[in-house]
Each structure stands twice: as structure tokens, then as C-alpha cells.
Amino acid sequence: MKILVLGGDGYLGWPTALHLSEHGHEVAVADNFARRHYDDELGVESLVPIEPLRARIAVWKELTGSRIGCYIGDLTDALFTYRMIGDFRPDAVVHFAEQRAAPYSMIDRGHAVYTQHNNVLGTLNLLYAIAEIDPSVHLVKLGTMGEYGTPNIDIEEGWLDIEHNGRRDRVMYPKRPGSFYHLSKVHDTHNIEFACRIWDLRATDLNQGVVYGQQTPETSRDERLATRFDYDAVFGTVLNRFVIQAVIGHPLTVYGSGGQTRGLIDIRDTVRCIQIACENPANRGEFRVFNQMTESMSVREIADTVARAFPGDVTIENLENPRVEAPEHYYNVRHTKLVELGLEPHLLSDTLIESLFEITKRYAHRVRPEALRPTVNWRTPASG
């Protein structure tokens, strides 16, 4: 099928585009290079050097003969969005094209407004473009497990069957997220559900856990196909950051006591989940939610796991938690729908972590250690 990957230059968008191309789909990517601009702004780069988008598309063509189309533009530019959908005429649109870091959204007012503007209004343009041009397009949208927050009840997949005062209904699962970024995803969820209801669109919302790992079978074919590997306190996801800290002899920075629990997923499972969602589309009018994670661990357990796997001394440092979140909480998540459709999860293993140690050692000279420590505090509202 024809699949358009929005945010196709990013950490997960790029490996997803390759994976879909490898599995016989006709793929195009779109990007506005916002993620590369954040690097300039924050003064930090991917640990692993990445090629320009067009260069890596050319490498993929050279190695496999498969062509990946390329659109450069911004979803908040409605005309660009309409023209892209009208030109490529996808069967499915995979939507990674959002600002994805909670700390980035909490830097100050300007970054909070930017995040909600970019994510919510860009997606709104996309919904209109699909509805007007071809309402049969399947939207595969990246949400986040962080949308749910940490309720004291089991987390279901997007919807909740409830009984209240003797009556029953199936409702949108109540959300109470922990940053203006996570809130932007909640806003998207509500907008997309409504679009499915009024325009008979079809959408799959993938509430993804924290992704770890850096290589997929496709990206590891050639170092010029590498995807980003972020280690900084703003964009680095927790496990990846701990691996890098271990390698460079920096303490693993656990926020608070580390009792806060996260859903996790291996990058190889991410690309497979997207493939599964595309190849098994939602029905017309259906707003479907999958929890895209394979296991849960507390931050402390993640740190201990990395420390155990590392062949050398590792210290763990408990920093005051810059986020506002429950230090210990119930966390029981249903995540069966992707498995029912064929996902065979890679659970976190020492082998995976060891491979990350190798990558990290090779590029350790590129680490700016000061970028590992959190500078964004949830409790301090700042203008700007």
C-alpha cells in the first residue's frame, strides 16, 4: 500500500519509513526538519551522526532499489498539507510529525505554546485534508502512554466501559497527563475521535511507551542509514540516556526515588507495530486506540538493569525530580491488541543493552556531559 510517513526524518519516523519500504510498501516521507533545529537551539546533537534526509534516501535506493518519496514542509501550512495528500494519495498516513519531548514543552511559555500550536493545529489541518481529499485514508497517529497519567485503576486501550449509578456506557478513557506536550496529544486524541465521528474517517491512535534502542534490521545495513540517538535531558529517553551515562562514567540520573513507572518498547517493535497498524486498518468511522508498549518498569528498575548489564562501575544519583508526578503509583496497563494482530515483543534484554554500549562507546567523544542533567523544572513557569 501507499504509506506517507510524516516526521520521516526523526528518531522513529526514519526507521519506520525504511521498515515499511522493506516490507513492500510504497513509501514517502515528509518533514520540516524541526527536530534538527531543536539541536541547534539546545546546542546538542544526536550521539550517532545522521546523514541529511535526501542523502539517506539515496543510500536506501542504492542498497535496495526502492525509492522513498520526499515532501519538505510543515503541517501547520495547510496548503502544503493539502497538496501533499493530494499529490501522494496515500492509503495510510503515519503521523510522527509532532514535537515529542515533555521537557521541551515545559522550557517556558513560548515552548508550551509552540508545542500545542504545532501538534494540535498541524493535526487539525491534516484531518481536514484527509476528510476533503480522501476520507478513506487510514490515519495512524502516534500518541503516548503519558496521555493517561497514572490513574489508580487499570489503564485500558483508549476506551473504558463503565457503570455509574446503575447505568453503563463506553467512554473515552479519562486522561490526566503530566506536561504541555502530553496534553497536546490528549487534545489530538479528542480532535481525531470527533473527526472519525462526523466525517467517517478511520484512525488508529498508538499510545506509545518510552522507546529504547537505536537500530533496526534496516538501519543497521549501512551506517549512513543510522537514526538519531539522543542522550540529553530534553530529548533523550530514559533508558538510552542511562546507557550513555554508564559508558561515559557519569552517574545515572534518576529523578526522585525512581518509583515512577514507565511503559517501554524496543525500537524494533515500534516499527513493527506501525506496520501491523497500517496492514490492519481501522474501519471507516472507527477511532481505535492501541497501547504500544511491551513491558512496564520503574525508573529505578531501568537504572538497575543498565547498571547490572554494564561491564564496569556504575553509580546511581537520585536528583530532585524536576517533574511534577507521583513518586510511587499503581500502574497496570492493558496492551494486548497489537499482540493479537501479530506483534511478537522483544523484551528488554542484556543483549540489547550491550549493543547500545557498543554504539555509545564508538561515539562517546561526542557527548556533552552538561546536557545530561535536567535544566527544565515543571514547578517554575517562565515567560519567553
Place this chain on the structure above:
Amino acid sequence: MKILVLGGDGYLGWPTALHLSEHGHEVAVADNFARRHYDDELGVESLVPIEPLRARIAVWKELTGSRIGCYIGDLTDALFTYRMIGDFRPDAVVHFAEQRAAPYSMIDRGHAVYTQHNNVLGTLNLLYAIAEIDPSVHLVKLGTMGEYGTPNIDIEEGWLDIEHNGRRDRVMYPKRPGSFYHLSKVHDTHNIEFACRIWDLRATDLNQGVVYGQQTPETSRDERLATRFDYDAVFGTVLNRFVIQAVIGHPLTVYGSGGQTRGLIDIRDTVRCIQIACENPANRGEFRVFNQMTESMSVREIADTVARAFPGDVTIENLENPRVEAPEHYYNVRHTKLVELGLEPHLLSDTLIESLFEITKRYAHRVRPEALRPTVNWRTPASG
């Protein structure tokens, strides 16, 4: 106390400002005149002529000796918002400054994006300004009963105590609203609840029903103090629109069978509810929700009530419903918190409706009948 009324030039913002001033508060209003611009855009005006904002502020001063401060600007302009909060230093901010019409938000892509941009990002700037300048400010925010949609269970006041798989929690009441406008209020709700949680702000979210009526004790003192009275299919609320249709001999335009049910409130109760909320502030860190409505009626019942009260012939015309909504549904809303704080509701009566007939007759020559019929259709996504 010092109270800043945002959107103080609008249908409800203006009578609220007068009511608060009358009851001894030091009031300032802020407006960007967006509502007057929508009139220009849509080619329709308030049935009752309204004075320029500064002129009616001068009339109020002349009649009562009370001064109302005035800020002209836009909440999406962060610098304006910060300067206004820093200059006036309110105890409470009453926030009416949002695009408030569901049909307006559904005109096309541009109006949907405008509505969510204006409402959500303006409110985000306001939250930052309060958090940075004075986190003790009580935010009194206008939400809408439309945020809830029409669940098959009782509608509670913002929060829901649930039991699921043997565990309990108090969660945000699940929302499933029916337009991009209503969605913007849901997004606000989530953003404000988060701001209360991380910055210890205090907020009251007033989920208001459909307001009817045009006069309050304060606005009726002088015709130059009149507030807007909208009758068009975009901005006219349902009961007000039916009254005007009855007077000019136009059929009452019921969408579908009219089985859809709305929460209603008299404009005199609206201004009193705002006063009650301001004078009984939420606690620091508290996100409090009141359902600001006093009774429920189906659209068919509202039409029948207007027809019964009108001294002459009235016909009712059932149009194809331009909205996507359940034609018949369960609707049982808890709305006790404002009553517990002292609200004495005015229920819909023939007297009220008769007073509206009088106002309407006086200005019936200003009606553009073609503006009474719906032109915005929920099912048709349009660019623009």
C-alpha cells in the same frame, strides 16, 4: 475584590462586568472586539443595537459613579496578557474571551483552526501570566455543558468517582464533545487542570448551558447599556432564536426531530453564578468544576414553550439536522454546587419569554431572515 473580565464587550461579559461593579467589586474589562468583527464577516448584527465599549463604560460611570477599567488587546499576544495582569493585579479573572459558537468553528478548516488557536493558546498565555505574576489569582473560566457530549450515564460536575476492576479513583469526567469549538473548551479544561496541579493555581471551570434572555437588572437601567441579542444560525442561542422567529412570523427552525436535550440558564443567573464563583474562590491547587445550568429541555420542548407563550400563530419546521448529534439520548446532569453556594435559579417562565417578545418587536426591522437558517453543515469538511 478586583475582578478582570476578559471578553467584557461580549453578550455575557458585559452584563457580568456591570453586575460585579454593581455589587461593589473593582472591575476592569478586556476585549479584542473579535465578536464585532464576526458580525462584519457574517453580515449580521445584534438585533438590539449596542454602543461602543468605551461609550457604555462612560454611561455606567455617569449613572452609578463606578469606574470600569478597560484593556484593549488579544490574549494570544503574550506581552499584552502579561502587562494587563501585571498592571491590574486582579484577585479574580473571569475568562469569557473565547470564540463561543459551535457553528462558527465548523464553517471550514480556517475557522476550526482559528477557534482552537484563539481559545486554547490564548488561555495558555493567561495561565502562564497568572502563574508567573501572581499564582494566587482565581481563574473563573467559562466552559460549556457541550464538553460532556451526551453520555449514557449521569453527568457529574467535572470529576467522576469510578470503580473499575475492583479499584477506585476520582478521574476527570470523560468528554466527547460535538464541535471543534466544544473541543477547544475540553482542551482548555485539561490545560487548566494541569496548571493547577503543577503551579498550585486555583481555578473554577463553569460548564455553562445554553443562555437565554437579554436583560439583567443592570443592563436594563439604560438602553445604552444593552448587551448583544443574536438571532442568526451561527451565534444565536436556540431559545433566543426561536423568540425572534416567532415575532417575525418565521417558522421555528428545529434541527431534526428536536429530541436533543440542552441544559439551559437565564442570563440573570449567569451573572449571579459568576459573582458566586468569584466571591467563593477555589483553594490553591484546586481545579473545581460547576455545571452552570438550571434546567434541561429538549429542543422540541423549547420550541413548544416559545410557541405556547407567543400571542399569535407559530409554526415549527423540522430541518435536517446540520450537526452530527444523537437525535434522542439520556441526559441527566448534576448541577447542585452553585445552588449550595447561594444561587436561586430563575426557571424558564412565560414572563421571561414575553419580555423577549417585546424587545424583539421593537427591533424586528433589523432582522435579516436569511440569517436564521443554518448554512454550516458538520458533515461537509471545507478548506478555507
